[in-house]
Amino acid sequence: MSTDYSVTIRPYSSQDHATVCKLFYAGMVENWVPAYRRIVTGSAPLPAITQLVMMVLLYIFSSSILWFVLLECMVQAVFILAVFYLYWAYAREHLASDMKDKELSFWTGRGDDTGFFVATIGKEVVGTISYIKQSKDHLEINRVSTNSQYRKAGIASQLVARVEAVARDLNCEEIVA
Numbered sequence: 440m441s442t443d444y445s446v447t448i449r450p451y452s453s454q455d456h457a458t459v460c461k462l463f464y465a466g467m468v469e470n471w472v473p474a475y476r477r478i479v480t481g482s483a484p485l486p487a488i489t490q491l492v493m494m495v496l497l498y499i500f501s502s503s504i505l506w507f508v509l510l511e512c513m514v515q516a517v518f519i520l521a522v523f524y525l526y527w528a529y530a531r532e533h534l535a536s537d538m539k540d541k542e543l544s545f546w547t548g549r550g551d552d553t554g555f556f557v558a559t560i561g562k563e564v565v566g567t568i569s570y571i572k573q574s575k576d577h578l579e580i581n582r583v584s585t586n587s588q589y590r591k592a593g594i595a596s597q598l599v600a601r602v603e604a605v606a607r608d609l610n611c612e613e614i615v616a
Contacts, residue, residue: 449559580615
């Protein structure tokens with residue numbers, strides 16, 4: 440993807456609410472597949488170990504290889520549904536709480552310790568990021584999302600750079616996502 444877009448990073452305004460909520464929801468729902476992939480490949484150790492233990496137990500207690508394969512497919516289906524549900528429930532919960540009001544008061548109404556930025560190309564909102572200062576020198580990044588049409592264009596990097604600048608202004612030495 441080309442990075443020749445003229446991207447503007449600006450503070451959130453209430454007119455951005457619908458687009459911001461759509462970007463957040465789309466980003467969460469899209470990311471359940473990579474999360475499941477991390478479980479299957481072992482990149483997420485605890486769930487991968489849980490899967491391995493379940494597979495071994497299924498093998499031990501299965502009366503035939505056919506039953507083992509059938510039960511393993513059922514277990515994988517349950518894992519897939521569980522991961523999807525967790526991502527969907529997280530998005531739903533936050534859309535109904537800290538992102539419910541058009542002003543995003545949780546992120547914009549608490550002084551310099553919180554903030555919400557959007558990335559725009561022209562008048563179109565194409566990315567989001569928020570932050571909250573957790574302690575004297577610790578800043579946490581949240582709500583990073585980019586329109587799928589503009590991925591790999593450096594928009595998320597520009598949003599993170601903006602929050603890093605805020606962290607320097609707030610004298611925060613540690614940033615976590």
